[in-house]
Amino acid sequence: MNTTYSNDAISSWTSDQLLNLGVPEQAATYINLLVLITATALVVYLVDFLARKIFVGTAHKFAAKSSTRLVEYMARNRVVVYLARIAPLVVVVQAIPIVFADFPTWVPALNKFTDIYLILLWMWVARAVLRTCKDFLKTTETFKEKPVDSFLQVITIFLYFIAGLLIFSTLTGKDAWTFITAMGAASAILMLIFKDTIMGFVASIQVSSNDMVRIGDWVTMDKYGADGAVTEINLTTVKVQNFDKTITTIPTYYLISDSFKNWRGMQASGGRRIKRSVYIKISSIRYLSAEEITKLSKIQLLKSYLEERQNEISRFNKENEIDKSLLINGRSLTNVGVFRKYIDAYIKQHPGTHKDMIMMVRQLEPTTTGMPIELYLFANSIVWVEYEGIMADIFDHLLAAVKYFDLEVFEMPAADDVRSLHFNMTGTPGVRYPMAETMQN
Structure with a gap:
């Protein structure tokens, strides 16, 4: 009861003062809303500034003391920045009932928007963590030459799918399984739309498990004009930088369906x-x-x-x-x-x-x-x-x-050779062309 009373006092303080000054009730209500929004915006900005300072500063200190570069990669991929945004979001969630106390019908819609933003925020955090993992794994000997991008892209797609389900459930108020059931009927269409992605994912797994191609391998694929070093392997394409510095993009699936030459064995042997x-x-x-x-x-x-x-x-x-x-x-x-x-x-x-x-x-x-x-x-x-x-x-x-x-x-x-043969046979240097002489005569 005390909390409710204090929230009501905060939300109506400005309008009460305006009413005492003789301002009409409707005008006082809207002025009060504008003041509360402005005050909330200032508080949110201050909290966001302090949270970023604390989180980012702490991350840099850990990075300086840590023997690995994991924390550095987290800061570079904005993991810390996205986490810091949770604090101002909490302020907004707490402030909505107070700011819009005179407009109670707006509160549910605004709460849905904050819920959607929270889902997206966690999605951004997860994506930044995946990028951090990718950068870190590429510095290790085990995963240095593996197609890490392909697997992380699959995980990212799955996360986007989960985020979409949660947003759908938030907007409609229905259970996420309802949406999944509806998608089951359209699975054939989805399979057709994501055919290249699915084929690329399967190809990436086969390429990785069979160790067919690594980053840095010299490959030759005449059908696509590829003759150079592999610079990137992702879910759908393999990029090859040719020796003339041009870039050839090959669908990942074609590394399995078509033939190509990998010169890694020659490079490893030390002899060509x-x-x-x-x-x-x-x-x-x-x-x-x-x-x-x-x-x-x-x-x-x-x-x-x-x-x-x-x-x-x-x-x-x-x-x-x-x-x-x-x-x-x-x-x-x-x-x-x-x-x-x-x-x-x-x-x-x-x-x-x-x-x-x-x-x-x-x-x-x-x-x-x-x-x-x-x-x-x-x-x-x-x-x-x-x-x-x-x-x-x-x-x-x-x-x-x-x-x-x-x-x-x-x-x-x-x-x-022809002139020498003619000279040996006739003793006359040069080659005679009877047809040309006939035409001249």
Whole structure:
């Protein structure tokens, strides 16, 4: 009774004074309402200011003393600010019956608005806490490369759904289950509307559980023009920053439904594969004479191999009484075989090759463009620029070394080849074009 009496005294004090001064009753009532609203607004502003000062100041002190950055992330994501807003809201809730004592029909509607604001406020607090968790988890080794955004987005959507139910219940005065029952009838429509979200959520779970993609992975997806590092994985999309600094956005679901290449294994191994061929002109392949073998023995990388191999071949031919007046008889070395052994020795001593990974030089099936001698090995650097430099250095050397083995690299005829052929046949430099001469005549 005392509290009610004091509230009535506060709410009617201004109107009583105005009535004593002869102000009409209706005017005194509205002036009293305006004064009370103004006073409440000033009190709310003061409480909000003090609450933010106390909460934010305390948070900064904890952040300075804490060994983790969790409190710092809470302050950055405004968790403390949203919590501080509860204090002025309490003041407003307590003030409504006093301020609107002369307008009792307004009180229920205003109470509903404060209830809705409280629901939204708690929603903002929860969302800020989720953002804080995301920022904090991304600093840990366990979740640093995981698609945390996807899971938090699902939780946020669920929170929005709960908030919507509570607001609906507050406005209509009906139980939230009534709204849920009504939604059951429209579930098919909702499934259609949120199809991409649902598919993205399922894809995010599969991508995370199977460890298919992490933040920072180099992925290639030719279908969507993606070739670069993954910068973000969320509920519906995966963002890839290409090497030309453009951004490609790929639906998360397509990481499961389509194929893509993840270069993480290469990056983790410390070596990047080199798989390239030198195409030898088949007509330049032949047997080597003893004089040519002696000449090639001056090449340091081949000296021990040729001595050992030649002794083995000579012993075999002698034991089997092979007539070596023709090189085709018995066993003989070929220029392409010796060149292949030279490549093998060269890549094994090259400073840019990975010595702990496979190194192979093999002869592939001859084609219309010559016989491929394929190099299959790994560079000891995964840095793109360094890798290209290592590969270019190896093939620069090999293309220049081909001539020492009296071999030719196959290439399509060029204009110089045609002019040289014409000169050899006619003795006249240049190329003649009979059709052009006929047209001129």
